[in-house]
Amino acid sequence: MSSPAARPARKAVIPVAGMGTRFLPATKAVPKELLPVVDRPALEYIVEEAARAGLPEVLMVTGRNKAAIEDFFDRTPELEAALEKKGDADRLAAVHASTELAHVHFVRQGEAKGLGHAVLQASAFVGDEPFAVLLGDDLIDARDHLLEHMLAVQAEHGGSVIALLDVGRENIDKYGAVAIEPGDHPVVDGDEVVRVTGLVEKPPVDEAPSSLAIIGRYVLSPTVFDVLRDTPPGRGGEIQLTDALATLVERGEPVHGVVFSGRRYDTGDRLDYLKAVIRLASERDDLGPPLRSWLHEFVADLPAEGASPS
Numbered sequence: 001m002s003s004p005a006a007r008p009a010r011k012a013v014i015p016v017a018g019m020g021t022r023f024l025p026a027t028k029a030v031p032k033e034l035l036p037v038v039d040r041p042a043l044e045y046i047v048e049e050a051a052r053a054g055l056p057e058v059l060m061v062t063g064r065n066k067a068a069i070e071d072f073f074d075r076t077p078e079l080e081a082a083l084e085k086k087g088d089a090d091r092l093a094a095v096h097a098s099t100e101l102a103h104v105h106f107v108r109q110g111e112a113k114g115l116g117h118a119v120l121q122a123s124a125f126v127g128d129e130p131f132a133v134l135l136g137d138d139l140i141d142a143r144d145h146l147l148e149h150m151l152a153v154q155a156e157h158g159g160s161v162i163a164l165l166d167v168g169r170e171n172i173d174k175y176g177a178v179a180i181e182p183g184d185h186p187v188v189d190g191d192e193v194v195r196v197t198g199l200v201e202k203p204p205v206d207e208a209p210s211s212l213a214i215i216g217r218y219v220l221s222p223t224v225f226d227v228l229r230d231t232p233p234g235r236g237g238e239i240q241l242t243d244a245l246a247t248l249v250e251r252g253e254p255v256h257g258v259v260f261s262g263r264r265y266d267t268g269d270r271l272d273y274l275k276a277v278i279r280l281a282s283e284r285d286d287l288g289p290p291l292r293s294w295l296h297e298f299v300a301d302l303p304a305e306g307a308s309p310s
């Protein structure tokens with residue numbers, strides 16, 4: 001048998017077939033993964049992250065109403081010709097960028113039966129090697145290197161690796177939660193590495209094993225596909241990836257967690273989306289200076305919480 005380190009993950013799977021109900025009505029016709037974070041779709045940042053981590057083969061699991069995603073990663077000869085004629089090199093480069101980031105492939109989920117079911121659609125593409133999963137609405141700041149850490153942990157320990165975030169006990173019922181092995185944990189570049197001993201999807205607050213939530217990055221062993229095929233619908237009637245990972249743990253396969261200490265935005269959540277746009281725009285060279293000075297004035301005029309704006 002080859003050692004785990006001999007087979008590093010090379011492929012990324014990005015599930016984008018969810019219905020995006022939290023962002024309706026905007027997401028009735030526009031996939032939430034294409035909502036602009038400043039001037040680029042959230043999904044472009046995510047494909048960029050996969051490519052940066054050394055995963056140039058990307059499979060998107062799409063569904064109905066998601067055709068715009070395929071268009072975004074395709075060439076647009078008419079638009080490119082028009083920009084070229086105008087001599088608009090910057091915009092031409094921006095339009096090209098999405099098609100050059102990675103080799104992007106597509107498969108359809110058919111019916112949105114849950115994240116586990118979406119990941120299962122990637123089995124033929126992935127084959128028998130470890131692979132990464134990046135959720136299409138979960139944005140990790142480009143200055144933080146969560147996925148690279150996770151790939152290194154997977155190469156060292158084998159098995160599967162999940163990204164964790166301490167969301168506080170009061171919020172854990174919105175997430176998959178984990179139990180971890182107690183004791184001291186090694187820290188790699190600020191992120192703690194833990195051994196996961198149990199997983200449960202959206203537990204009631206008083207039953208949660210910890211305040212550590214699963215966030216949208218995974219490096220998975222291909223054994224997860226066999227488990228997913230036999231995983232029945234769970235929480236919300238959906239086939240849950242969390243349940244399949246819980247089965248892997250029960251079978252004694254190693255599952256590690258990397259507790260993320262950096263910046264993360266859930267762009268499928270309206271408030272987090274707004275925070276992502278403001279923060280990333282305020283840090284840009286072009287938009288940052290005028291936005292920051294406007295923000296200072298705006299904040300100074302804000303009424304205290306509870307009072308209504310004039």
Ligand code: UTP
Pocket residue numbers: 015016017018019020021022023061109111112113114115117118135136137268
């Ligand atoms: P979410 O639960 O955040 O997506 O799934 P959702 O169902 O679209 O969101 P809301 O709650 O209705 O607003 C996490 C990721 O898994 C994908 C989503 O596209 C998202 O990237 N997903 C979810 C699928 O691809 N298929 C599914 O059946 C469910």
